[in-house]
Amino acid sequence: MTTQTSAPQTPSTPSAGTPTGLIGIPPRIGRALATGGGILTVISTFLAWTWTAAFPGDLTVYGYPGGLQVLVLIGGALTTLFGLASYGVKGLRWLVPAGADSAIKLAALAAFATAWYTIIAISTKLGGVVNLEPGGWIVAIATLATLLGALSLPFNRPEPDPIDPEDTGWEQFRHNARHTVSVVKAALATGTTTPARKLPAYAEILIIVAALAIGLTVFTYGIGTEYDELFVGFLITAGFGFAAIAKTGLVGRISAITAKHRNVTMIGAFVAAAAFPFTQSDDRYATIGVYILIFATVALGLNIVVGLAGLLDLGYVAFLGVGAYTAAMVSGSPSSPFDIQLPFWASALLGGAVAMVFGVIIGAPTLRLRGDYLAIVTLGFGEIFRIAVLNLDGTSGPDITNGSNGISSIPNLNILGFDFGQEHSIAGFTIARFANYFLLMLVITLVVVVVFRRSSDSRIGRAWIAIREDETAALAMGINGFRVKLIAFALGATLAGLAGTVQAHVTYTVTPEQYQFAHVVPPNSAFLLAAVVLGGMGTISGPLVGAALLYLIPAKLQFLGNYQLFAFGLALVLLMRFRPEGLIPNRRRQLEFHEDAEAPTVLSKAGV
């Protein structure tokens, strides 16, 4: 992803062997400039950037950074830290196990992009650069200087291939462009990671806890951004900042530690997620949280079908619908044809079971197909579900689902006297309706995560992967392909149905429109698949991250309006071009997509 960033290009005078920077400033001055610029950036965020509070976030206060200034502050602080670490300052060297230079460049870019985005946003929103206070000018110049300094840091330039004189102009242009790209890549290349010091287990667990706490903070900040500008700034800072930290080798080190303590990481992640509602003062963002969680859980269920067994299911949301409708019908809703109210455990089990039955019914005839045919048939079945539900309204068919009105006024859940519709006070924190459901949904997510993990690391999981890799060979090894695929399909359906039983209660109403193939609001089949592909097929964290991004970005960027789907499509195309294995790739997948990449000889435990 980082390679798309347009760094200023200099006319390349490649003096092979001697490392030079992208910009012709002497490296020593550049390093000083980057570090000093970072400090100046941090200071400038304490100044006023504009004179009026008309720009959201109140950037008029001296001595107290607000809104976007905080993000620039983080970018500047990261640059300063990495800069100091590159000087070898004691106590900071652990920050950069794989070299600081690439990280300085990206951190400087983060500060620069966020600061200049803010300045430009202020100028356009308030009408002209006159609205900037001196602080605004200072931060603009400071971040620019930082970036220039960072870009002058030396790196090993790749040797350009000689140009074939017989090439046409277009081919020469492409040749040069390719070389430029490889130069930028080299400028941002990660160094070799120095071997990690052996840490005692408790220290490693503390590191995991710290990493999770940072993750929770970042996520909570992102979900709580109150206006478009702040969210865009957040995306810029978070994106470049994460890339910078990845370049230092810290991410790799932490993921190595988490791989070692998988159970601790999983429990820690769920504790961190459960802490989310307690960080919120009102229910507004818990709503987003619970919808993200539903979306993510269903995406994770789909990941069993798509990521592990390799069955492209384009009608997956139908199973969510089956679960939701089942739960709605036995919830005691007045518009349900059945006048029964089952306790939650019973309706959850029933929802999962009915979804499983539908999974088997739909899977049995379709799973004999392979590849594209399967995708088309599942797409068809997904739509059949929606239209069938629409027609079971008493006029076109028997009155079961109440047609397009759906089943409404689904009562809130009440588990062991705990009313999910009421506010509760737990240890001084107020937990309102959506926060209650958030915690319940988290339990369902945990179930799905455990199912995913356990099934993938077993005889049946190996059979799924074998089928995905080479179906003929898998059959010749004695795997009953149809049966194994049907199990994957039914298991995926069950998990979606389980999530649906909670969803019905969260949304009050279930209607057929919620379960389309493509729709503006997730979850729908297209977005589910996109979340899996975006996040990374075959991993647990991939679909969770993918779903969170896919839900948050449209929800937060209201100004995109009608261009939402366009932007989404564009982003997906770019991602597939530059990182087809997803944001959090499974090792296996990464190898599949990058045939030429040097594969490690040893594959560590697959599936993060």
Add this chain to the structure above:
Amino acid sequence: MTTDTTIKDDAPGSAAPGETVLDARGVTMRFGGLTAVRNVNLTVNSGEIVGLIGPNGAGKTTFFNCLTGLYIPTEGEVRYKGNVLPPKSFKVTAAGIARTFQNIRLFANMTVLENVLVGRHTRTKEGLWSALLRGPGFHKAEAASRERAMELLEFVGLASKAEHLARNLPYGEQRKLEIARALASEPGLLLLDEPTAGMNPQETRATEELVFAIRDKGIAVLVIEHDMRFIFNLCDRVAVLVQGEKLVEGDSATVQGDERVIAAYLGEPFEDSPGDEEIAEVEAAEAKADTTTDAAPGKENDR
């Protein structure tokens, strides 16, 4: 290349010596109008290595696919230890026939160990519930599978590379891994489809040793191969398939000495082939021509 691994007594691989393991009777395979295999009979006895040779396109692989359930023979039947083979390839493997492929078909992005574990699929029973609940039975079965898989890797000499990705193995070791994966299903009969294709002489010899070691474990082997030295060193019996029909069957000497086999490989004189007289005539003419064309030496080379 340790051969000390012992087969369990209840394994399907342990058959009484001399017993017929595979019995193909009148196998015919037609694809539309094309008859790829015509009325082929073949038996393989336990403890025997049988070779199947023939020129390219003779129908060897088609016949193999008929034996392994990938194709259902149009006519005839295949019996394994007296039972007619089921028409599904995974059931054939469960019955006790394992195979390798002509073009290697490993699960490239799985590790060496995982590949062999997939081969264990038919001999283990743990289903989804057992995987989800993780009872003691699950851990026991997993451990047993792993142990058995490591034994097999030890047997083919890949134990040190258990955690490597299959795709990273050199060609010869990929072949070995395919054999180990096939052995993992504890077969009574192993079908090898060109196991030495693309190997150098050393690797071919190593493969030969490996096949002998497999035979010594009591597993019958049926092997397709183009490398004649390999086949005649290895096999107790060789069958020759030409244009879908079995031409001859017998021990190495019989097959090597059979004129029809040589003709099949080198091309056989067609129906109105030139008789001795014509040949003599042509030779005479050529002798005459040689003297005249002396002026243009090197013309011969241009042909």
